[in-house]
Amino acid sequence: xxxxxxxxxxxxxxxxxxxxxxxxxxxxxxxxxxxxxxxxxxxxxxxxxxxxxxxxxxxxxxxxxxxxxxxxxxxxxxxxxxxxxxxxxxxxxxxxxxxxxxxxxxxxxxxxxxxxxx
Numbered sequence: 429x430x431x432x433x434x435x436x437x438x439x440x441x442x443x444x445x446x447x448x449x450x451x452x453x454x455x456x457x458x459x460x461x462x463x464x465x466x467x468x469x470x471x472x473x474x475x476x477x478x479x480x481x482x483x484x485x486x487x488x489x490x491x492x493x494x495x496x497x498x499x500x501x502x503x504x505x506x507x508x509x510x511x512x513x514x515x516x517x518x519x520x521x522x523x524x525x526x527x528x529x530x531x532x533x534x535x536x537x538x539x540x541x542x543x544x545x546x
Contacts, residue, residue: 475521482514489514 483490489510496503496511503511 472521472525475517 483493492503492507492511493514496507496514500508500511
C-alpha cells in the first residue's frame with residue numbers, strides 16, 4: 429500500500445465522518461425545532477389562561493368583557509378605559525401570531541376568533 433492509497437483512504441474516512449456529522453446536525457436541528465414549536469404552543473396556552481383569569485376572577489370584569497362589545501356607548505369613561513385595557517392583551521396576542529405567521533415562524537398560521545356567548 430502506497431502513501432497515495434493511505435491518503436485516499438483518509439479522504440474517504442473524512443468524507444464519511446463529514447456526512448455523519450451533517451446527518452447528526454440535521455437530526456438535532458429538527459428536534460430543536462419541534463421543541464421550540466411545542467414551547468411556543470405551551471406559551472400560547474399559558475398566556476391565554478392568564479388573560480382569561482381576570483375575567484373568571486371578577487364578576488365586574490366578566491360583565492364588562494361581555495357587555496363592552498355589544499354597546500360600548502353604554503360604558504362610562506372609566507369602563508371604556510378598563511375595557512380597552514382588558515382587550516389589549518388579546519389583540520396583542522393575535523397581532524403577534526399574525527406577524528409570526530408573516531415571518532414564517534408559525535407554519536400553521538391559524539387564525540383564531542374568540543366569541544363570548546350570552
